[in-house]
Amino acid sequence: MTAYSYYPGCSLHSTGREFDASVTAVFRALKIDLVELEDWNCCGASSAHSVDRDLSLALPARNLALAQAAGRDVIMPCAACYNRHRTAEHELQSTAERRRRIEATADFEYRPSVHVRALIEVLYDTVGPQALRELVVRDLRGLPVVAYYGCLLVRPPQVTGFDHAEHPTKMGELLGALGAEARPWGDATECCGGGLTLTQPNVARRLVTRLAERAREAGAQAIVTSCPLCQVNLEMRQSGRAERLPIFYISELVGLALGLEESKAWWRMHLIDPRPLLRGVGLMARQAAG
Amino acid sequence: MLIDGRVDVKPDNSLMHRVNARAEQQVELCYHCHKCTAGCPVAQEMRFGPDQVLLLVQLNQQDRLLSSRDIWLCAGCEACATRCPNEIDIARVMDALRQVALAEGVRPADTSSVKFHRLFLFLVEHLGRMNEAGLLGAHKLWTGNLLADLGSGAVMVAKGKIPLVPHVLRDRAGMRRLFSRSLHPAAADSGAEEPGP
Numbered sequence: 353m354t355a356y357s358y359y360p361g362c363s364l365h366s367t368g369r370e371f372d373a374s375v376t377a378v379f380r381a382l383k384i385d386l387v388e389l390e391d392w393n394c395c396g397a398s399s400a401h402s403v404d405r406d407l408s409l410a411l412p413a414r415n416l417a418l419a420q421a422a423g424r425d426v427i428m429p430c431a432a433c434y435n436r437h438r439t440a441e442h443e444l445q446s447t448a449e450r451r452r453r454i455e456a457t458a459d460f461e462y463r464p465s466v467h468v469r470a471l472i473e474v475l476y477d478t479v480g481p482q483a484l485r486e487l488v489v490r491d492l493r494g495l496p497v498v499a500y501y502g503c504l505l506v507r508p509p510q511v512t513g514f515d516h517a518e519h520p521t522k523m524g525e526l527l528g529a530l531g532a533e534a535r536p537w538g539d540a541t542e543c544c545g546g547g548l549t550l551t552q553p554n555v556a557r558r559l560v561t562r563l564a565e566r567a568r569e570a571g572a573q574a575i576v577t578s579c580p581l582c583q584v585n586l587e588m589r590q591s592g593r594a595e596r597l598p599i600f601y602i603s604e605l606v607g608l609a610l611g612l613e614e615s616k617a618w619w620r621m622h623l624i625d626p627r628p629l630l631r632g633v634g635l636m637a638r639q640a641a642g
Numbered sequence: 643m644l645i646d647g648r649v650d651v652k653p654d655n656s657l658m659h660r661v662n663a664r665a666e667q668q669v670e671l672c673y674h675c676h677k678c679t680a681g682c683p684v685a686q687e688m689r690f691g692p693d694q695v696l697l698l699v700q701l702n703q704q705d706r707l708l709s710s711r712d713i714w715l716c717a718g719c720e721a722c723a724t725r726c727p728n729e730i731d732i733a734r735v736m737d738a739l740r741q742v743a744l745a746e747g748v749r750p751a752d753t754s755s756v757k758f759h760r761l762f763l764f765l766v767e768h769l770g771r772m773n774e775a776g777l778l779g780a781h782k783l784w785t786g787n788l789l790a791d792l793g794s795g796a797v798m799v800a801k802g803k804i805p806l807v808p809h810v811l812r813d814r815a816g817m818r819r820l821f822s823r824s825l826h827p828a829a830a831d832s833g834a835e836e837p838g839p
Contacts, residue, residue, distance in 0.1 A: 362772035367803045391812050393770045398718050399762035402740045402755075405664065407824035411766070414820060457823040459816070507720035508731065517724050543683040543719035550781065551755040552715065553790065555687055588794050621801050623794060 354478070355385035356469070357419050357426035361433035361580075362394050368430070368580030370618040374603035375429050375471065377614045381607070382479060382487075386427065389418045395436040398547045406457055412440035413458035419466050429471040429603070431579035435504035435512065437468045442511045470505055471578050472602065473514040476522040481529035489611035491531035494633040497600070498537045498572040499523035500563070502582040506541055517541070523602060527576060530609040537570035539563055546581035549589060560589040564597050573629055574598045576605060587623040598626035608635065657704045657742075664738035671728040672696040678722035678732050688712040692722050692732050699735070708743040714752035757784045767821045770811025774804045 356379075364372035379386045392415050401408035415437060419426040428434040444451050444462045455462055475484070501520050509517035518541060524534040544563055545556035563586065567575050574597055577583050583599050590596045599622070607615045608630075619627050630636040658669050678692040685691040690698060690712050698707050707713065716736040723731040743750060750756045761780050765773055778795060782788050798804045811817055 362774075365809070366772075366774045366805055367798060369801075369803055391770075393811055393817060394766045394772050396766060397762070397772075399759040400766075401718070401737050402759050403744065403763060404741065404825055405737070406827070407763075407821065410820050410824045414816070457820060457827075459819070459823075503717075503719035503721070508723045541721075543717050543721065545683065545717050547717050548684075548715070550778070550791075551752065551758050552687075555684055555715070555717075559683055588791070621803065623797060623801075 354383075355387060355424055356474070357422045357424045357466075358386035358388045359392055359415060359419070359426050359428045359433060359437070360388065361428065361430040363430050363432075363580035363584075367584045368601075370604060370621040371429055371580050371583070371601045373614065373621075374601055374607045374618055375427075377612050378603050378606045378610065381610050381612055384479075387422065387424070389415060389422060389426065392418060395433045397432050397436065401436075406453065408436070409440045409443055409454050410457035412437040413444070413454045413460070413462075416440060416444070416462070416466075416468070417458060417460035419468075420460070420463060423466065425467050425469050427469050427471060427474055429578065430581075431470070431502060431504040432581055434468060434470045438511050441468055470512075470514055472505065472523050472526065475526055475602070475606070477514070481525050484526065484606070485529040488530055488609045490609055490635065492527075492605060492609050492635065493531045493533075495531075495574070495605075495629075495635065496533045496535055496572050497527060497574045497576045497605075498535050498567045498570055499527055499540055499602075500544075500567075500575045500577045500582065500586075501541050502546070502577065502579050503541065503543050505578060523576065523578065526602065527605065530605055532576075532605060532609075534576075535570040535572050537566060537572070539566045544582050544585050545589075546579070546585040549581075549585045553589065556585055557589045557591055560586050561592050564590050564594070565592070567597060568594060572597070573633075574600055574626065576600045576602050578602045584623075590624070596624050598622065598624050598629050600626060654702045657702045657707070658699050660742055661699055661735055661738045664741055665731065665734040667730050667735055667738075668728075669696055669699045669730065669735060672700065672726075672730055673728070675727060677725050677727065681721045681725055683719060683721070684715050684717055688715055692716075692736075695739070696730070696732065696735065699739075707739060708746065708748040709751055711751035713739040713743065714750060714755040754781075754785050754787070757781060763821075765808075767818060768814070769808050770814060770817045771809050773808035775799075775806050776808060778804070 360372050396411035506517045515522045527534040545559040549556040586599045631638050676693050679685045682692050718733050720733050
């Protein structure tokens with residue numbers, strides 16, 4: 353049985369609860385063990401790199417030390433956590449001087465033995481769309497969506513690098529394997545302003561509302577993401593007269609297509625209820641309670 | 643400046659040197675193709691925009707830049723860094739400008755962001771993880787913006803998405819050491835830090 357270390361990050365224990373629940377349910381169904389890192393810490397997100405570069409590398413480095421001791425590659429579903437940890441990995445592998453500096457602040461000795469993996473990376477490169485297609489019991493036919501990457505999964509490419517920085521395709525291919533209709537659109541990697549949603553809500557509102565408009569123009573009835581900061585921002589800040597689009601995590605749609613019973617509990621956690629849409633396209637029984 | 647009746651034209655690059663050192667970038671490479679500004683999601687909210695921020699760094703316009711809202715508006719999306727033909731990571735330059743502004747005690751144009759980052763890191767230093775209830779509540783009190791997002795906040799608490807009781811790391815001493823070594827390397831080296839567990 354394949355096994356990974358699992359780093360949920362702070363968001364998956366709060367605003368992104370359904371991301372955590374769906375990721376763990378999907379990996380259970382795929383018979384891949386996820387072992388949560390013991391006593392992991394916050395990556396520092398955008399606050400650490402705004403204030404101090406050494407701190408922004410030392411915080412993720414402490415988790416890399418935990419992953420190294422556990423001896424397995426570590427899955428980080430949150431795009432922001434993934435980006436900060438990949439940045440630390442990248443810097444640890446850059447120059448000897450930089451490595452020593454990070455090692456001294458985080459108090460460990462780095463060995464490039466285990467790696468940080470994004471969720472889409474593992475689903476595509478390790479599991480694979482073909483294997484996933486064979487496990488589908490409930491085809492997502494009739495669900496037109498757009499695959500939305502946002503910034504931190506693909507940029508900067510020398511740090512991330514598992515998909516194309518400007519025209520990534522792996523999430524769309526995974527959605528296709530589930531039977532969903534991933535519509536082509538031009539905004540897959542445009543920023544939603546998630547990092548500004550509390551301090552500059554009007555800026556975030558403008559960016560999110562435009563993304564939703566572009567998704568509608570592409571014929572989508574929902575947006576699919578792999579980032580908890582994008583997801584909460586897209587749910588909270590959609591405005592305008594058009595009906596708001598539900599925002600799914602990719603893991604929720606994988607779980608739905610695999611026929612996981614747990615999926616019913618995820619929809620209730622959303623700020624924009626996706627159940628009317630799922631009922632409308634026949635992916636949920638109309639009389640379903642709750 | 644006139645010195646002994648002659649014009650002293652030696653350029654003052656002190657801001658660029660500090661920014662380059664912090665960001666590990668070479669701002670002097672920018673030849674102003676404006677590709678960064680063309681793709682910047684927040685350029686329209688900015689007074690200068692990313693390209694002109696680089697120009698102002700090159701021209702040593704410290705006062706204008708460090709007190710500007712632009713440096714706090716950057717969303718850190720890295721579109722500029724991905725597209726720059728001279729491979730300047732402009733988002734990191736923005737970070738460096740924030741750090742210089744904080745280090746020099748410049749009164750920020752956007753106090754909401756500065757308070758947000760300070761509270762965020764205070765919680766991480768003392769809890770080891772983020773606690774949204776603490777962050778949002780304290781940020782509201784500190785900025786006086788009590789009513790913003792109260793509705794969606796309440797819905798999220800009801801849905802169990804904003805845990806009211808914080809999770810606290812077991813290795814809190816390690817966390818505080820990590821902070822003090824990062825932020826005060828000299829003090830940490832001289833043994834001013836507290837002993838390990």
